Amino acid sequence: MEETDCPEGSVPERIGEQQEASLPLPPAFLEFLSENGLDPAVYSMAATIPRYIRLKPGMESQVAEIEGELKCGLEKVSWLPGFYAIPPEIQIAGSKAYQQGKIYGIDAASGAAILALDVRPGDHVLDLCAAPGAKLCMLADMLGSTGSLTGVDVAKHRLSACRTMLQKYSLGDRTRLFVADGTLFSILPVNSNLQRREGSIGLEENGSTFSEWTSRRSWKDRQKAKKANATGSQHLLSSSEPELIYYGKHSGLVGLRKSDVLCPAVDDEACTSGYDKVLVDAECTHDGSIKHIQKFEFWGWKTLDRRVLDAERTDNLFQLQLHLLTNGFRLLKIGGSLVYSTCSMTVAQNENVVQQFLSTQPSADLQKNDLSDSWPCRSGGIPKTLRFDPATSQTSGLFVAKFSKLPT
Numbered sequence: 001m002e003e004t005d006c007p008e009g010s011v012p013e014r015i016g017e018q019q020e021a022s023l024p025l026p027p028a029f030l031e032f033l034s035e036n037g038l039d040p041a042v043y044s045m046a047a048t049i050p051r052y053i054r055l056k057p058g059m060e061s062q063v064a065e066i067e068g069e070l071k072c073g074l075e076k077v078s079w080l081p082g083f084y085a086i087p088p089e090i091q092i093a094g095s096k097a098y099q100q101g102k103i104y105g106i107d108a109a110s111g112a113a114i115l116a117l118d119v120r121p122g123d124h125v126l127d128l129c130a131a132p133g134a135k136l137c138m139l140a141d142m143l144g145s146t147g148s149l150t151g152v153d154v155a156k157h158r159l160s161a162c163r164t165m166l167q168k169y170s171l172g173d174r175t176r177l178f179v180a181d182g183t184l185f186s187i188l189p190v191n192s193n194l195q196r197r198e199g200s201i202g203l204e205e206n207g208s209t210f211s212e213w214t215s216r217r218s219w220k221d222r223q224k225a226k227k228a229n230a231t232g233s234q235h236l237l238s239s240s241e242p243e244l245i246y247y248g249k250h251s252g253l254v255g256l257r258k259s260d261v262l263c264p265a266v267d268d269e270a271c272t273s274g275y276d277k278v279l280v281d282a283e284c285t286h287d288g289s290i291k292h293i294q295k296f297e298f299w300g301w302k303t304l305d306r307r308v309l310d311a312e313r314t315d316n317l318f319q320l321q322l323h324l325l326t327n328g329f330r331l332l333k334i335g336g337s338l339v340y341s342t343c344s345m346t347v348a349q350n351e352n353v354v355q356q357f358l359s360t361q362p363s364a365d366l367q368k369n370d371l372s373d374s375w376p377c378r379s380g381g382i383p384k385t386l387r388f389d390p391a392t393s394q395t396s397g398l399f400v401a402k403f404s405k406l407p408t
């Protein structure tokens with residue numbers, strides 16, 4: 001898994017090395033940076049910021065071997081367990097260590113956001129914007145053989161890539177993946193559905209049950225896909241009904257009635273039966289991911305305009321981010337924790353979203369992250385929020401805010 005967010009085409013192996021001191025950024029992007037008070041100079045630093053990998057737990061003894069395969073040293077990231085920095089020009093995808101699922105490509109700031117969530121054994125974890133899946137895989141790794149993980153994304157093709165990745169890294173055992181709009185998603189962890197089922201005397205025994213996952217699709221699903229293909233809607237969700245595209249052997253679904261598992265939460269049911277931990281790694285303009293922005297030099301700056309800066313899209317982003325955060329929080333248990341993150345450096349997509357959210361959610365308590373004292377980040381514009389600035393953190397840009405849910 002290489003943490004990348006634009007699977008539109010491959011990038012030449014050595015693009016990182018060829019990076020000039022000043023990247024010819026397109027006028028629309030420069031205007032966007034200026035409007036948001038951001039310094040374009042940061043995009044000249046891509047070649048000086050390391051690439052990061054995370055070793056799968058248990059692989060620490062193989063560092064020397066992996067160094068030999070990658071033909072570079074692995075420098076341990078002192079503040080982030082399991083993470084190593086490698087030179088930015090090193091590509092990991094061709095290595096045996098990558099192909100055998102021993103290493104992931106994931107930025108250190110992303111790793112910090114996951115650590116901030118403080119996943120504990122047995123937790124039920126929801127990742128509301130899961131694709132392409134770097135953070136989902138780290139969450140699955142941290143859960144190990146306990147608890148459950150639910151990944152949601154609105155883009156089916158991207159979530160399908162997550163499924164492939166989970167399978168490659170043997171991390172999907174306790175995971176289920178839903179193609180769904182995260183602003184509306186309403187399915188609780190499996191244990192809660194079980195409790196509801198036990199209490200649902202009088203409900204007719206209708207509907208089928210989940211059997212073990214198979215990649216072979218049922219006739220009904222094949223018809224649905226055919227219809228989606230015909231209308232050209234196979235990539236994005238066409239209805240508000242969540243589509244379960246994967247569940248692991250120990251995700252707790254096997255044997256349960258579909259109607260029980262897939263029924264939406266009612267009222268404030270999530271307060272007692274919701275998720276212990278929720279990650280909202282929201283859709284954003286990705287401007288803090290400077291290696292990602294650099295790749296548009298190869299993909300074409302027009303693609304940057306279309307994918308990142310489309311005016312209508314940026315205007316609506318604030319609402320989307322706020323709704324994702326609000327719904328993620330709704331699905332959180334009392335006492336649970338939620339991390340909101342974006343790889344945008346703008347105030348509009350970070351502090352402004354947090355401020356608006358806090359003004360409408362009296363049970364949301366912004367938390368200080370004690371671990372962050374040793375992280376190369378600074379406080380965001382709102383105390384207790386965190387910002388990783390590429391210029392000083394030597395990571396990708398990331399904003400992180402952590403909330404807990406108080407009883408009302």
Ligand SMILES: C[S@@+](CC[C@H](N)C(=O)[O-])C[C@H]1O[C@@H](n2cnc3c(N)ncnc32)[C@H](O)[C@@H]1O
Pocket residue numbers: 005110128129130131132133134135136152153154155158180181182183281282283284343
């Ligand atoms: C920043 S990316 C997430 C990266 C991911 N957490 C990772 O670590 O690989 C944002 C994701 O949000 C998804 N997204 C956009 N709108 C959404 C919505 N309404 N509901 C759920 N996901 C959405 C996009 O498809 C995209 O995959």
